[in-house]
Amino acid sequence: MGYSEEPHISGEILQVIDVGLIGYGYWGPNLARNIAESEGVRLTVIADGRPERRDLASRRHPGTTTCADAAEVIADAAVQAVIIATPLKTHHPLAKAALEAGKHVLVEKPLAASYAEASELAEIAARRGVCLMVDHTFVYTGAVRKIRALVETKELGDLLYLDSVRVNLGLFQQDSNVVWDLAAHDLAVMDHLVDARPVAVSADGTALAGYEHENIAYITVHFDNGFLGHFHVNWLAPVKVRTMLIGGSQRMLVYDDMEPSEKVRVYDKGVDFDLKDERAREQILVSYRTGDMYAPKLERREALASVVREFADAIEERRAPLTDGAAGIRVVQLLEAAERSLRAEGRRVRL
């Protein structure tokens, strides 16, 4: 499953990977801090068009060069890997240029602004034999890793639905709506957890309070096996909510990212329907099971540290990262379908 067929010569001394960061706005500083604290990578240069951001970057990372132009980073022969933390519409041109220049590339989520763009990036990465990774941060949290493990061991039984709420007040993105901004996180988590194929997407929402893009939206995703995903994203909510309900045939769980410690709670609850007797349809037997709840211990490492680690390891081991270009494409495909549905009065869009 590696992105390259070249053999990996083990026994070599590990090389430190020189990384260039493009974009030092909201997310860039977090990436920079985690690169700086990771082993095996070195933050060589930070690019940002705004002088005050470069000043801040310099104060915090005295050993790192800064520059105004992303092109400098991409042209820099010393830079082996580029991390892109810029507004969505710039992902594709920047990533494309970097990949074409033979750099390994990690792109902030979502990977690109369209399926076509995302696919092109993956194609270039494959052609150039470099690593393309998307920063689906939540996939790397202790919570989602644990939930994935519960899915794999069938502890939840068959997955039935996922209901996600991600709402708070702002920050409004100027170049996209709340779907591209917030739902990208949750669709990436669903993509990681559910081993089935989404077949249709619908989305409804509106631009409230005079804003030009949707700031509240609801997305529904139907899967080929009947699994149902639903997402509420909202920039106009009075409280910050980060909750997922995941229903399985054996157990159900709540993932509440606002909880300081017990973020994942697994409930031994379920319902059985006894439908055997066809004639007695009226007297369908519904039996409820209510048992213990437990909150598994979660790894506490910062998710972004794991993202940087995975990027470095994938480069080093010449393999595809956990959230590779294909994962990025799948999420962008869902986002694009949601966008189309939003423009079509919430009609279901087939994938």
Place this chain on the structure above:
Amino acid sequence: MGYSEEPHISGEILQVIDVGLIGYGYWGPNLARNIAESEGVRLTVIADGRPERRDLASRRHPGTTTCADAAEVIADAAVQAVIIATPLKTHHPLAKAALEAGKHVLVEKPLAASYAEASELAEIAARRGVCLMVDHTFVYTGAVRKIRALVETKELGDLLYLDSVRVNLGLFQQDSNVVWDLAAHDLAVMDHLVDARPVAVSADGTALAGYEHENIAYITVHFDNGFLGHFHVNWLAPVKVRTMLIGGSQRMLVYDDMEPSEKVRVYDKGVDFDLKDERAREQILVSYRTGDMYAPKLERREALASVVREFADAIEERRAPLTDGAAGIRVVQLLEAAERSLRAEGRRVRL
């Protein structure tokens, strides 16, 4: 706005209203208890087809007659008012018979199984000059009354959206899906709070775990003024959630019915967009306001006691009750539209 033009002769001694209750299943006992503890009404007879329910009713209400057949209650000349707490599909025939018999009628929500049925009931009530009321219980809670007051005094500004989550494990209804069972509550609350006209409804959902009716569903309601309502109802959730977010242009609130005391929290939060300068669209100014939160004191009276009180008062004062036939019709119309959308892949249904 009274349902009758007959003058009300004040000064008379108040007559106690004799009430017959049809249905002593899940909700009936709560109604019976509240009738028994209310002044001005007397619980005369309880009808239920199941002997064990009649036994229980007799033990708890030693002074009340029981019978197996609802028709006996309706035919009983001593009974002036009939309360119907039976499965949905029986609402219309029972209420119709009682209204035709000249009884005042209070029906469990939703009022009937279709717009046509609901409208017929209202028409008969008007013709016979009797009171028709629907038990939209939550409208009578201290929380919703307070929220209505906040709406009326414009403390929230213009209402922008309402997002409701009502989920828990079971109880599965045998003759209807989760929309008709759970969403009826929240649509009734929205109907009570929002002074605008709904224009389109869409709904999506599915029957999970092999059940025959939808046990998870999402409903979206668009209003003529841009207001957006959204409802998540679910019988397969591991935890009980009863939360509404209501966004206003001035303030936003959270109504959490699971909170023991501070059920309503009003947040002095908002966003302003400065769009004046047309040329500077790129530099749209978004300013956030984050101020105090407060939780107003709520009336603690049991909602169902207020329902019974309102029914008695409306009969006594020969006026329409707060949740009259018209309110019942409006909610049934939304439910029916949601049902139609569910059957049409979530397509928007115009009202």
Place this chain on the structure above:
Amino acid sequence: MGYSEEPHISGEILQVIDVGLIGYGYWGPNLARNIAESEGVRLTVIADGRPERRDLASRRHPGTTTCADAAEVIADAAVQAVIIATPLKTHHPLAKAALEAGKHVLVEKPLAASYAEASELAEIAARRGVCLMVDHTFVYTGAVRKIRALVETKELGDLLYLDSVRVNLGLFQQDSNVVWDLAAHDLAVMDHLVDARPVAVSADGTALAGYEHENIAYITVHFDNGFLGHFHVNWLAPVKVRTMLIGGSQRMLVYDDMEPSEKVRVYDKGVDFDLKDERAREQILVSYRTGDMYAPKLERREALASVVREFADAIEERRAPLTDGAAGIRVVQLLEAAERSLRAEGRRVRL
């Protein structure tokens, strides 16, 4: 361990026990309702000096006689068991009279106002061969029963400490302080859970806001095996808190009675000290263990129903009830010691 040596003839048809209730104030109605809904007991008569309380009792229990004078209940030959739900200072005279009259007696907590009084009641009950039980309600909750089971199976390891907070606004008792009112509950729970002997009690507190009795108090109980109990009781708190932390050498738990469902949470957390190397005292090794948390399923039956059930069963089976006179005495002894400490500037009182 039965209170009587008389053999119990099994196979007989169970007799219904006729119960008289003395006191229909705050707690009496709850007892009356549970007696009325229990099998094997019949609520024959309710005594209360206040006419309006008798009226209310009559309305709610149409088949039950009421009277103004407790002595009537005690003198009533048809009454086999008496339940006393009156102010603390009347517990002893009423219970004494009832026991002397050969009645089985269940007394509201605390059993009596002093160790001497409580002991006398137990002595009379033993002499007359009747059942004496104290209503330590919380001992009968699903939560405390589960915690007791966890203690018995050593799942918590050795018990180390219990920290209890029971605070809210009011209701102020007119004839006693917050210790006798609220702490009685928590001391009874500790008495039930901890298999060691308390050796010293201290208490501090004060009468705030001009009230004549202490309305805030703190109690500390030392046990012979080093176990430490601490209790915060407060009638002047803005929020209702009902929380116990229980620390064990293997696991620790939180019992939060305000939680709607997961009231008991067991944490697989602990600390180990490696003290083996005496010389290396400075380098003591502290290792923390942080594992899963789980919330066991709890029985949901109303505690008071179990209290009435236990009273009836103990009478029927001629055995001591779970919370017998001895348990009542132990709790009163702790309360009395706390009271003495309160009067002595918080000095430790040996038991």
Place this chain on the structure above:
Amino acid sequence: MGYSEEPHISGEILQVIDVGLIGYGYWGPNLARNIAESEGVRLTVIADGRPERRDLASRRHPGTTTCADAAEVIADAAVQAVIIATPLKTHHPLAKAALEAGKHVLVEKPLAASYAEASELAEIAARRGVCLMVDHTFVYTGAVRKIRALVETKELGDLLYLDSVRVNLGLFQQDSNVVWDLAAHDLAVMDHLVDARPVAVSADGTALAGYEHENIAYITVHFDNGFLGHFHVNWLAPVKVRTMLIGGSQRMLVYDDMEPSEKVRVYDKGVDFDLKDERAREQILVSYRTGDMYAPKLERREALASVVREFADAIEERRAPLTDGAAGIRVVQLLEAAERSLRAEGRRVRL
């Protein structure tokens, strides 16, 4: 109230204060980060005996010198201010040496290990005309600043009591018990909020699970005006709790530091006792007031940033800082009294 009578010549260009930090263990890195991000101060040198801590400090603060010996920092002529974040028993010798060397000094809480030590430090600072400040961090939080404002505007009425719970699992201090470690925070907050004089302290607790110092303790503080403070500190608790209840004659509040946003909640609740009629003592009228709750908006600045700011400003303006030597002495006096009480079976210690 300045610590020096020398006139402050305004209009001068502000000098940057060169700061040396002694101790880069648990708290030191937080101080270092805040010094580095503050204006008007410069982190010149960091001392720590452990090479791996110096390495970490160097990586994070490339422009700052490190050294192994605190004496170097104190002897460094370029250093004008010294911040001490070392174990408690070293506070006094290090702070004394630094003050004698004419440095301004900020000491981690508690100021010193005894009243005598703390007083000597304050005396030297006064004599040398330099600033002595103690890092009572919580005094600088938005929450405590807001509560102090509510006290000053009499919004709570007269303060009646403060009940504090600060519990969690570990970290165990090797050179002191839980009182000196955790209670120092809460006693400092109480000292800041309450304008009355503490007159007596008692403390009880024990060393559980074989540890050598108390890891659970309860402290009670009586004030001259009847105010009561109580503190539960515990290193062996399964959950992290940081809660204060503060009762006032007009309003009461809850300060929950674990809440992500609404940390302070003010309850319009209270009790009035009508004691006027001496004869009717039995019929004392207790009336409860339950009104709205509100959560005031809090300043979100990191407390430690304000601590560093206050230290720099106090030096610059030649005035006493908010938490000066006198505040440090008062808190140490309470801690010392608590320690004495712990050694005397919880007996009250007069101040």
